Amino acid sequence: MDILQINEIQKARKMKNDVKIKILKYFLSLFNGIFLIIGAIIFGCGIWILWDENSFIGTLLPTDHEDILSVSAYCFLAIGITVTIVCFVGCIGSIKEVKHLLFLYCLFLSLIFILQLSIGLAVLSQYSNIETLLGKKTIEAINHYVNDSFSKELKWNFLDLIQKEFQCCGYYNSSDWERNDLIGSTSLPCSCSNSTVDTSTSLCTITENTYIYPQGCSTHMKQWLSGNVATVLVAAAALLLIEVLQFIMAVNLFKSIKIKENY
Template sequence: MARYKVEQDDWLIVYLKYLLFVFNFFFWVGGATVLAVGVWTLVEKSGYLSILASSTFAASAYILIFAGALVMVTGFLGFGAIIREDRSCLSTYFCLLLVIFLVELVAGVLAHMYYQRLSEELKQHLTRTLAENYRQPGAVDITLSVDRLQQDFKCCGSNSSADWQHSAYILSQEAEGRRVPDSCCKTVVVRCGQRVHPSNIYKVEKR
């Protein structure tokens, strides 16, 4: 009976070991995914930095990279602890898991609290940027970023195409009769921004 009990305990330990190994594998894959998203965001979307009101975008990308790297390191530690069955490594592993959980919890609460306010600030800043900086001297980066933004996200202006009505560019002779930039057009051709119609441009305001 005692021998059966020992064998049953051994089986349970092996089962828990493999279960923890599988969990740790998916945990590590999740960290690698977060890291990849952070790097992709920083590389592919860095062109938008010039039109943002703050460094939130870049900071978010760096946070994703740091979080992903931390999770991957923790995952490696977990693999080592499971294979070696080292109690000190396992203790460190579970402590790091607790820290990661608490950090994610705090980040989630802060994101929920500041999302709406940050969204409004970004909209206001973008509307001001469209009006004051687009196609102005020394604002080449901003102009390229706005054009790319409107084409990538299939939009026109911050809230609607009406945001361009008071733009320094649209009110100037350089606009050549355009009511919105050509990058607002669904099919971009020279001076296509002269015709403001839902069939021609993105995100027209309701009338």
């Protein structure tokens, strides 16, 4: 094989490598854009948790556990900001073909992957405890309904909203309201029936014509919880898959740039 043939082979390999670099740059930028959008959504969730006092878990969460919600919100904010920084590093590293930035990009992706996987496993392991806490705090809110000494009237309004929206009464059934000493045997929250709610009072008198919703709210609340947890886990799984693809493409781009420098 003469020198001309060797040069032609090297030229063909260089062209093939250049095309590979362009393709990797394109898809890495595409996945970085998706990753950035997801990061913005996560950041928005953190803002929503901090500003929305009427959130489902926030309303029923006990006062001594409210810091957990704040910590979770700040974790979302931190993840959103970190994802933005990682995307920026990845874009600059791929566009400018800077190997050190691509290495740093892969390192950040690995750390985020491990963190997300740990959080997902933690949520799954604590799901039953979260479900139990949700029922416990709902029963507590029922027991203290219309009691001025209770911590937040917001919890009463939220119970009314759940019962009216899902047409249910109590957590297990309407007999849960018998636990409340301030509610007589002839009265129930107006939201427990199809009666028109009187804005001047939370309670309605039960008559023979009053229709009380027979089903408790536990099923609907558990369905809400499981649905949201499932959504979060599916989104997390999709994000993990994207991170794996980003890592693979970044490693290949790193190798291709290294090969290009040797020509």
